[in-house]
Amino acid sequence: MEQLVPPDHPGGVTPRRKRRVGRALAPYLLSLPSGLWLLLLFLVPLVLMLSLSLKTCSPSTGACVMAWHWGEFSSEVSLYHQEFITSLYFAAAATVVDLIISFPIAYWIAFYGGRRKNFFLLMLLVPFFVSFVIRTIVWEFVLANNGVVLGALKHIHLLPQGFHILGTSYAVMAGLAYNYLPFTALPLYVALERIDRRVLEAAYDLYATKRVGFMKVIMPLTVPGIFAAFLLTFIPMFGDYVNQEILGGTSNTMIGTVIQNQFLVTLDYAGGASLSAILLVVALLGIFLYARLLGSRTIEQYL
């Protein structure tokens, strides 16, 4: 029989009560540092940013006054809807490219990586030890008109002399796809790695060919990973401005570039803040959709 253990250690009334209070407070005390961190560096700036979007700022001094200017949102949208659409298009295209490129990589590492899985994953990540901006600048060299790739292809007359990629939408999409590849590959890898090989064997045992096993077992079990990859890639790409600045031209401005300009060049803080708020809502919608479709628990597992 289980022995009954007193709820607290025997002792005087005061230490017992003290201990009980301490026990009740422990979780709060333990979460205090991270809570403060989130409050100061995340929640406060967020509220500041949101309130900024409703203020009017003087262009000359930069001082802002709360004006509850809700019209800011609609006017920003009507001004920059084209940039939103461009960003959406670039981010979507680059995400699809990333999914197509990284699926076979993740699949191969997960299923055929053997004991060197971690080595291959590291190899996948090595380029990303270099700073984001530097990587993008190197990509600029790679895509340059007379650079390694185009120069060589032009030299052997596979491409016309006037051909260029830099400054086009393709360059931006290529840069985005390159810079965010690991954020697609890693969640896919986690999802694929997690598939029980015996479940796959069971499928083959139940008359599934390799192809059917892939379609009916591997793919459905990878869906949460695909969605996580999509979130991790698409949302940051949507607000990205570095790739467009370095690799893009003047006709394909992304919304991230607009926001950056508003904050740093035209000093339109209210406009930049309201565009940022809109971006935030779009991101939250994506996460909400994910949670509804695949359950909120899978978010923790894959992100």
Add this chain to the structure above:
Amino acid sequence: MSIGATKATEPKAQRGARSLGRSGKIANLESADVEFINVTKTFNDANAVDDLNLRVEAGEFFSLLGPSGCGKTTSLRMLGGFEDPTKGRILLGGQDVTNLPPYRRDVNTVFQSYALFPHLNVFENVAFGLRRQKIEKHEIKRRVGEMLDIVDLPNYEKRQSSQLSGGQQQRVALARALVNQPKLLLLDEPMSALDAKLRRQMQIELKRIQTQVGITFLYVTHDQEEAMTMSDRLAVMWHGRIEGMGSPKDVYDSPTTEFVASFLGASNLLAGSIVSTSGSRTTIAIDGGGSIVVPVNHVPDLGGSTAVKVGVRPEKIGIFPAGTDVQPGHNAIGGRVRVSTFTGVGNQYIVETTLGVEVTVYAQNIGNQLAPRSGDEVILSWPEEHTFTVKPLPTTVEINETEGD
């Protein structure tokens, strides 16, 4: 008679009259015999299965029994098509299936971990194989429903596999395999995750289902009781080879090797050597002194050597106070009780014999005997026909009974 499912991938000649009876019970299934011919499987230069020759008759419940790493699961996996034999051939119903992929074999497997599809509900799990065979929708619905009735899980169609208990998952795994009406069902330690009580219940259930569907079952287990309870025949495997094969009673009562004698139940083994044979009785001199008589047909081929081990099961030995007359046709050894343990259903004694060897005796608790206590002088006797002899193992070999794979 309606022709049941025939697999699209199945060779035409193999398509037989598989039918479902109108009663809703599965009847007249074709079952197939299995043959391993000189099958060897090598992993990293070690033979997991070593020149295996085995024939399982159609409709039989056959068990491969052995400790972990004995090659039983590898044999099963080769039959299912998940491993290719390094050497040898495997026949299923007379057809060579050695190089066929799993989906081309008329064999289904119940996996140790059940391996249910986590993204599918119970209905879709069971229907998986039928869908691959392009069977009509209403037919799938009917057969899945029937099969869930057989495994006693009616109205579980919509449940997710994660919502099921271990025993329920096991039954879904069984239904998922059986619904395809395979010629042969492979079961890879399907009960190892169940608790003892549920396991006993499932053993009876499984035997009932096997009788009902009438197909060949090949069952892999390390649990000797499980194998003996359900099997028509069993084979004890060790180091990739079959050490003993036959009906559970034959293998238990007359083990042919020291390994079988110790792995299957408990045995008292006494080293000795053959002295003489007269008529149907062989006399063996025990190394510690004294002699034991064994029926001549219980002596295996020793290949010229006379060294043997004489064995007797603990429950075959009678324990009597010293001085009791030994009945004719019985072997007897004197000794002193060292440990006496009451186990409820019986008494277990460890007796220090005059031969210098300890012998375990198991006496059933039938209430009419005066139990000897430790320190008592006793005489142990048992009928000669309950004595067996085995070829001794090299002394360096240790027999492990570790569980799991």
